Every structure is written in C-alpha cells, then in structure tokens.
Amino acid sequence: MPKDVIERFELEFLQIINEQGVFDSALLPPFKDPDFKKIFETMVLVRTFNQRALSLQREGRIGTYASILGQEASQIGSALALEDGDWIFPSFRESGVFISRGYPMWMLYRYWMGDERGMKAPEGMNIFPMSVPVGTHLPHATGAAFAMKHRGDKKVAAVYFGDGGSSRGDFHEALNLAGVFKAPVIFLLQNNQWAISVPRARQSAAKTLAQRAFGYGVPGIQVDGNDLMAVYSATKEAVDRARRGDGPTLIECYTYRLDDHTTSDDASRYRNKEDVEEWRKKEPMIRFRLFLEKKGLWTKEYEEDVLRKALEAVDREIEAAEKYPAPDPADIIRYTNSELTQTQKRELEELGWEK
Amino acid sequence: MPKDVIERFELEFLQIINEQGVFDSALLPPFKDPDFKKIFETMVLVRTFNQRALSLQREGRIGTYASILGQEASQIGSALALEDGDWIFPSFRESGVFISRGYPMWMLYRYWMGDERGMKAPEGMNIFPMSVPVGTHLPHATGAAFAMKHRGDKKVAAVYFGDGGSSRGDFHEALNLAGVFKAPVIFLLQNNQWAISVPRARQSAAKTLAQRAFGYGVPGIQVDGNDLMAVYSATKEAVDRARRGDGPTLIECYTYRLDDHTTSDDASRYRNKEDVEEWRKKEPMIRFRLFLEKKGLWTKEYEEDVLRKALEAVDREIEAAEKYPAPDPADIIRYTNSELTQTQKRELEELGWEK
Amino acid sequence: MGKITIVQAINMALSEELARDKDVVILGEDIGKDGGVFRVTEGLAEKFGPERVVDTPLSELGIIGASIGMAAYGIKPVVEIQFMGFIYAGLEQIFSHASRLRSRTRGRFTAPIVVRTPYGIGIKPPELHSESAEAFFCHMPGVKVVVPSTPYHAKGLLKSAIRDPDPVIFLEPSRLYRSIKAEVPEDDYTVPLGKAEVYQEGNDITVVAWGTMLHRAAEAAEGFDCEIIDLMTLKPMDEEAILKSVKKTGRLVVVHEATKNCGLGAEIAALVAGEAMEHLKAPILRVAGPEAVVPMARLEDYYMPDKERIRKAYEKVMLY
Amino acid sequence: MGKITIVQAINMALSEELARDKDVVILGEDIGKDGGVFRVTEGLAEKFGPERVVDTPLSELGIIGASIGMAAYGIKPVVEIQFMGFIYAGLEQIFSHASRLRSRTRGRFTAPIVVRTPYGIGIKPPELHSESAEAFFCHMPGVKVVVPSTPYHAKGLLKSAIRDPDPVIFLEPSRLYRSIKAEVPEDDYTVPLGKAEVYQEGNDITVVAWGTMLHRAAEAAEGFDCEIIDLMTLKPMDEEAILKSVKKTGRLVVVHEATKNCGLGAEIAALVAGEAMEHLKAPILRVAGPEAVVPMARLEDYYMPDKERIRKAYEKVMLY
C-alpha cells in the first residue's frame, strides 16, 4: 500500500522541419506544392506588414506596435488549421493570425493608429478584438466553444496568448472549464520566452508550460514554434479532436520574440544580443525557405517577386488606412450601450458632439 | 525528431493505515505510544466540538456552521506536522486545524455566533481568520512564506482549501508564485469530494487534483485523507522540505464530507445516502481506533473516559462563549482603519455609538 | 394563482425564458440538482436538463468570462453568482470586457450577459454574504444595473434583462427573497429597464431607494408626505423621474445599505445638486451604511439603516 | 540639486525607503532590470538586489494577494501594477481581504500594503492604459487612496503611504510623470495622508481636483477667482478642507477624468449638498468624463476634460 504510483504522464515535443530545413516526410502534412508556396507567400506578406508597421511607428504614423518577428510560424501555422466559421480570440501580438485569416490589413493599421474601428471585424469573420489585458480573453474562447456545442455547430474556438498570459488566473479557470465542458477550444500558447523583460524561467518554475494541461485532464503538447509544419500539424490534430467533440487541447508553441516587446520597449536593457542572435538563426522563414528549396519550390527570383508583391499590397493597405476619414467623437458615447441613455443624450448635447 | 517525450511525471498515493487498521510499520511516523493516544484524544475533542456546534446551531445558539465530520484526519494529521511559529491560513471548514493548534474553542464558537472577536487569534498564534471567499486566501500563504524567506525565518506557511477552491484563479497564481519564489508553503487541498452540491468530477476533468502540481514545477502527492498517519507523514515531509529551503508542496488529502455542506444545506437533495454510508465506513476515527487497539493502546473504558473529558471541556468553552459580553457597535467602525477618519468621527456621533 | 415570493417570481421568469428561447442557458454553482442555495432555480434542471441549467466549477471569473464568449457567439447566458461578495473575481471580466466589447468593436460584437446575484444586508449570514456593491457596477459605462423590490417587478425586470442587448447586473435583495409576497401574472410581461416608478406619491420629500431599503423607507414615511421612488434600474438611472419629483417636493433623501462614501446615493445627490439646485428647500441627505464593512450577524442590525435613522433624515429635511 | 520629475521623485522615495527599512520589498512586472515600463524603479534592482526589487510573473491577483500575506507577516510590500487598467484582477484581494483584515480580526492582523499604479488619461497609449478607477477604491472602507500632483508631493506622500498602517492605493498620474518638474528636497520628509492642500487661494469658486486635472483646473482659472484644492488623499477625504472653502466661496466645481456617473466627484458634491447647502450660491458642477469608456488615441483628447469645458463650468457657476 505505500506510495503507489496512481498516474503517469508523458509530455511530447513535435518538430517536423528542423533548422536545416530537413523534414520528416512521414509527419509532413498532406499539402500540395502550391499550398507550400502559398504558405511561404503568407509568411512574406505578414513579415512585410510587420516591418512596415515598425517603420510607420518610427515615423509617427501609427502608435505603439507589437512586432511579431520570429513568431510567424506559430501564428500562421496554427491559423491555417482553422476554418472560416471558426472563432479566433487573439492577443495584441497576432498580426500574423489576423492576416492569414484574411483580415483587412488596412484595418489593422487603423487599429494601431488608435482607432477602434480597426477592430470591427468584417461580417462573417469571427475574430475577436485583440485582448489588451493579458490572458483575460481565455475564458471568452471557452464560452464561445461552449456555445458552439450548445448549438450543435461543428466549429471550434482558438485562443492565442503568451507565456506571460499563462500565469494569470484566467488561464486556469478557462482551461479547467473547457475540460469540464469538453468545449471545442484550442489554447495556443505562444511561448516566445519573454513577457516584456521577464524571462520564461521567471514566469513559472515548471519546465514546460504545456505540462499544465495534465492538471485539467486535457491533452497538451509542446511544438517547435518556429516550424510551421509542426505548429500546423499539432493544431490540426487538436482542431479535429475538438470538432469531433473530444474537447480542448493546450498547445505550447516554443518560439522567440526577436524584436523589442513593443515599439515602446528597449530589450537591450534586459537581454543580451548574443542570445537573440542565436535565436535569429532559428527563425521560421530561414527554415521554411530551405525546406522549399529542398522541394525545388524556391528560387531567389521567386522570393523577390513575392516580396515585391507583398510590398505593393501593404502599401495599398497603408494608403487606405491613412486616407480613412477621422473618427467621429460622438462614437465615444454612441457605442457604449445599445441605445443612448438619458445621461448620454444630455452629454452629447453639452459636449456639442451631436450632429 | 518526431514527437519526442521530453518530460515524464508520476503521481503517487500514500496510505499508511488502511481501513481495517492494518498499518505499514516501515512508513509509520516515529511517534511514541503516548503520542498516538494524544492524537486520538484530539480527534475525540475535535469531533465533540463539532457535534456540539451542530446541536447549538439547531438550538439557535450559533449561526450557520460548517461541519468537519469525516475530515478529522486530514485536518489534525496535517496541523500536527506544523510547529508553533508556523503560519496557518484556514478556510471556513477547519475547526480541527484550529483546535489541534490550541486555538481557544470558545473563540471559535463565538465566531460562529457571528462575532468577529472570535477571529482575533491569541498573540503568538499565527492563525489567519477563516477565509469565506473560497480559495482567495491561497496567495496570502504564498506571501507570508515569501516574507519568512525574506527575513530568514525558518518557518513555513500552511494553507487549507477545498476541491472547489482548487478551481479558482487564486489557486493557480498562488501555486505558480510559490514555485517561482521557492516559498516555504504547504498547499493542503482538502478534497472532500464535494463543493456544496457540485461533485469532484464536475469540478475538473483531471483525475486527481494533486497532478496540478506538475504544472508549477512543484512536488505533489495524493494521500488517503482518512488516514491520519499518511496525512501527517506527507505533510511532515513537505514541511521539512520547505523549512530546508526547497520550496512548496501540493498535498491532496482524499477524504469525504460526511455531513451537509453547512447547517443551511440539505445534502439529500443532491447525493444519495448509499454513497455516504460507504464513506462512513471509511471515516478516520474507526481506522485510528482499530490501529490503537492493534497496538494495545485502546480500551472501551479509555475511550469513554476521553469522551467524557472532551464533553466537559467543550461545555466549559460553550459557557465561556455564551457569557462573553456582547460586542460594542462602535467596533463596526473602529477597526476599519488604524485611526478614525473625519467621516467616521462624524458617523460615530450621528449614530450615537460613541461612549 | 396565489401570492408568490421574489424567489418564486424569479424562478418563473427563468423558467419562462428557458422555455421561450432555446438559446437561454443558465449557469452557476449549485443551480442544478440543488436548485441554488436560495432555491431560486429549483426544478429548472429537471425541466430543462443539465445542458441548459449548468452546474459549474467554483469559478466566478471563469463563468462570467465564459458567458461573454457565449453571448458574443449568440446564445444567452444568465449567470448566477451565489452571493454578491463573490462577484469581485469577475469584476475585471465585466468591466474590461463585457462593458466594452460593443464600444471596442464599434458594435460588431456585443456581450449581452445577465449576472444575477443576491445582495444586501439582513439575513444574518456569514461574512461577505451581505454586500451591496452596486456602485462599482454603476461606475462602469456600458453596464446596466437592476434591482427589483417586489415579486411583480422581479419577474418583469428579469425578463427584460434577459432580452436586453447590453450586459446587465441583476441584484436580488436577499432579505426580500421570501419576506414579501404578491400576486404575479402568469403571462409574459416585462417591466422596462431604465425607468423608475413612483412607489408612493407625496409632496414634501422625494425619497429614492431600491431593494430592501425601499420598503424600509416606506415604513418610515408614516406621518410624512413622502414621494417614494423605486429606482429599479440603478444604471442607466431615470434622471428625469428623480428630477421631476425633486422639483415638486424640494427635498431629497436617498436611502441605501452600502457604505455612504461613493455609494450610488452620492450620484443621485450630485445629480440633483447639479440640475435642480434652485428647487431645493433643504440639504440633500443620504441614509446609508457607515464607513465600515458590514459586520457579522451580532452587529448587523446596527449597520443597516433602520426606521429610526430614516425618520430622523425625514425630520431633518422637514425642519430645515 | 536641480528640478526633477514625478518619476524621479517616486524613484527617490522608493530608494530612500528601501535604504531605511530592510523589510521594504517592491514587487511587480518588469520593475527589475527593465526599471519599470515608465522607468520609475530604474536603478533600484542594482542597488538593492533582486530579492528586494522583485520581478514577478504576470500575475496581478497573485502579487496583490501575496502582498497581503507579506504585510500581515510584517514585511512591507510595495506592489507596482503596470497600468491601472490591470488592477481589476486584484480588486477582490484588495476589497475582500486587504481592506477587511483589520476589522475581521479586530486588529490582530493588518495588511499595510501599498499598491502603486500609473493612472489617468493623456499619453495616447493602447486601450485600457488610461483608466481612472479611483472611485472603486474610495468605496472600500479601510482602504486609503492617494494621488500626488507634483514631484514634491509624490515623494512625500509615497513615503507616508509606505509607512502607513493601512492599505494604500497610490495612483500616479501618467501624464504628469515627466511633464512637470520641481525642486524636491533630498531629505527625509513626508506629506501627511488625509490632508488636502489649497493649491491656489481664491474667493469665488472652490475647485476640487487631483492629478492631471489639478493643473488643468488651475490653467483654466485665469480670469476667475478660484480656490483650488489639491485633494491628494481621495480617501479618507479631507472633508473639513472642502467644506471650509465652500463656506467661503459658495460655489463648487469638481474636475476629474473618470466617467462622471458614480465618480468621486459625486461624493464630493454629495458631501457639500448634505453639509453646506445653506452656503451654496450656485449648482454644484462636475466636469468629468462622459458615460463612455476612455477611447483610444485618436479620440482621447475629446474625452478628457479640457480647459474650455472647465472654464464653461466656472462661468456657469459665476453667472448663476
């Protein structure tokens, strides 16, 4: 009777394409060649969007911006495994998810210019607004997934959050409820090793964040977050499971934030260049490019062409964003409730915002 | 490279004395015979306190009360592993912990009569007031443990909470912080299978609650909560580890709430008698009595004598509680801040509560 | 049908709404088999099944947060928080998300959740079971706050809350749950949100109250010519109703259980001091809890405004 | 020593208190190596080590909750919450525990924590970085709420807060962090909690404000004979100072950034409407945020009370 082992857990790590572009063909998802190229093109587009956002910020044309450099595979790979009717609950660092789901880029720029209208997702596109208070949006995904189940809709919810977000009580309650409700939700933990200046090791004494899943009776896995195919494959498995009615999954994408936290941050204060340079070698584009090359799908000219098109597309979006009319101050009040209250009517008048 | 197992966990279960009183002498803590008897006497005292509380409530002499019937081993066994300078953070269902740490019983009764003064722990006795909002006191224990470490004091903090409490975000943040800070704190999860009417299986999809520990990089164990020696032994190990500077532990005491949730509850609405009767056979006194008998330490006369003394002691405490002077209404205001505010001075006057 | 209590009236409203709309889901701790600690949801789990009357883990943040996702998706969650003292864990979800989702997305997503919870003093329970934190929620733009004071209004207001497109905090005065009874129509009526009602007409003093205090303010009014306003929707407040009455009476007394400082009484007083000063014949008085938390049972009665304290305020404004 | 900013003054107070008392520990996200997102804690980790200037996980509930246990044990935690918009997760810990521990144990345990956080509008940041939720905390008996408006007061008030035996919410106006500079003594002085100061004497209008709005109210005062009160401690409020001034001027304008409904302006108005009605020559006006949440950068300036809105209120009470 003494100290019986009553449960055993094993945590797995998935990688399909390694840093040299070498891949395990048995594990490679069944994409066609044009799919692989399309994915590469999305990566280029997302990175272009991101680089332009950073320069717009420097020019004072948008406000604070959170770069996703280095996290393209985690974002695009997971978003790719979702379908159009699915619901997405992003954090503020998910440009790649938005763009790969087709969200208008000009609206994203508009948002970063400090305009709420940028988060008015086009009808039919179920992308929640970026959650600014870290981790607080996880329960929303659990709730939406509950609702899908309630309605008998074969949809899933996917929620993106960081290593920092995993320390919040919301994470715990959202995962625990999802487990109890067997809700079709995928928890996509973007472990980019940093929460502003706080390193992953200071965020939790646990070796991985994926192992939290066991505590909720939910499957969990850690994937190489810089390997788009691994991220896709793990997400797809989780999405299929959820759609089948078998409940939630926690996926930890092990990646790295190559840029400053946001444009307001100066990461050189708290981490050294060498570490960042080490990670730069592992960034997802390099590897995917090598993979394409091995498959005979990549040439220099091809990439130059893709990049040029991306730059053109992004320029058009910036133009659209910048020429969008200024917001109406009355909107501040107007969208608070379904109808104006007595107080609000008086205020609109007093403030002279009524038209 | 595919799906490597990168971590393995094993969850252990500890039992030392089984339901028939059979024990594993290799695991039995090194108590002397008088110690065993003393423990039995504490169990009787605690149970007597509890039974009298229930009858006082029925007579309208105290308010709502939360019975601990069935949880004596979990409470006393763990409290016994603590030392006098240690800090305790109880929930509202911890009479056994209070009493085995020497807390005046009349004060407990006073508290249940609806008098705050019952939670004014005697100087030198570091027992926090019962936490009514479930689970919210866990971070306090982590904080006190942090402070002990900061001061270099060789103390530990112990926090008691239920299976229900384990679903709250506070649980997550408190355990995670304790792991990061390597704080000397013991998380004593009293899994009594119910959170009012919500059964353990509905509280979380995880098979055990102890396995949550892995998610924080913290040791965790499940113990037979009806086996006082197992509870003591696991707690002692955790306390020693904490005092050594090796950080926190999560202990799940697997026990059962034999009575209604509180005197306001009617458990027959949501659970069936048969299950309760099954558990009644496993309750901790039966087993401990059999164990003592096997050791030649128990006779019927001995128990009768112990019980008589307990009844007398409890009667004296009830008398003391009941003849304690009524609280002063000015106390409502007086203990809000360190000093009366301008508003409070005016209010005391207006209300005529000033003496 | 005979007279029923507020508990029964709320049960009726929930039952009718569950029957009317398949997308209505109620969630909370112990609301299923147990029927809720106040038995408000008694019988509903049997009638509508555990998928629509959902027992949840002990997870206030989680269920309020989840309800936001549910509501945005299109189903209609009605969350029960067992006592108002346990709503605070969900306050961030309500304030940072439910209240802002419409504004944040310029109407694309909304969070029409209902959070029901017993509140107020007067049943001599353990600590933190007697909270009156309505002012927190009234300070949140985008949130509606409703308190019924009679069985009739309880049913009608809850139905309105469930059908409302905005998040609603629905506060049920625990002391009134079973202490008053009234006839309640069995048909499908609603009482509109945002409108106060004159509970008793009068000419000398405007009294604004809600929940338990409404009845106490009325009891205390004997011998005074009070116009008593049952505010019902604390947010958005029916300013017009208050101002209209004060312009008639020239005197205002607000009665509430919550601690006075920054309580809703302050807002009502400030509204009148800003908009109807010229009509005032006396200082605006608030009868409210002192600067202290609600004590446990032994001292509870001292804390809660009683008839005598309310009468003193009436006298004071009349003698001024 | 030259003129310094509020950021530097707070840094100085923290540094001096860390040096004075080994039991002072500061905790928060990014306060160590990074020196805090506003650089308020710059240099402190190097000086006092990571055990006293503690970088924490992203865990607002946890660190505020833990600080209660620390304070009860006897050390002195000073928690930094990165922006006030992220304090809500810790609200239950503050309201259900920190504010009540003394009362709950009749003085046996206390929770003298300090929670510092930047607040207010005016730096065009992302969403939820411009909150002014002071009224929530003012509605909590047992909690003190402090807002410095100048570098001198920032240092002196923070030192008082750290040495205070009660929990203190210390709100730092982010817009003022670096926008005003002043001489600040290098010695160990304190500014007492609970006392307001007359920022500018005057005879016609009493203006009560704090933080950013204090300076704006003063700028707007040109041409008016305003007595401007820097409230500083929002709770417990210096009622006497406000009443004394209103009794002199007969007019009251309160200015704050928070949404008007149930903001602290309501309490100040209600206090005066209850205690000094006979002295009033005009309605009590509040210049405050409208019934809406603070918008993002593009519309931020519209939301925040500006000089013109404040002057309108001054005019209105003068013309009444």
Ligand SMILES: Cc1ncc(C[n+]2csc(CCOP(=O)(O)OP(=O)(O)O)c2C)c(N)n1
């Ligand atoms: C609740 C909350 N606390 C603090 C902040 C300030 N803040 C913004 S991002 C961030 C770090 C987030 O780290 P992580 O979750 O790992 O996401 P990442 O930034 O790495 O994508 C912090 C502390 C916030 N936005 N919300």
Ligand SMILES: Cc1ncc(C[n+]2csc(CCOP(=O)(O)OP(=O)(O)O)c2C)c(N)n1
């Ligand atoms: C935060 C909170 N939510 C709800 C309640 C009401 N309540 C009191 S005890 C209880 C169940 C607690 O279950 P558990 O944590 O397992 O402890 P047990 O009662 O079994 O000892 C509930 C829901 C509460 N006191 N606090």
Ligand SMILES: [Mg+2]
């Ligand atoms: Mg991160």
Ligand SMILES: [Mg+2]
């Ligand atoms: Mg339990």
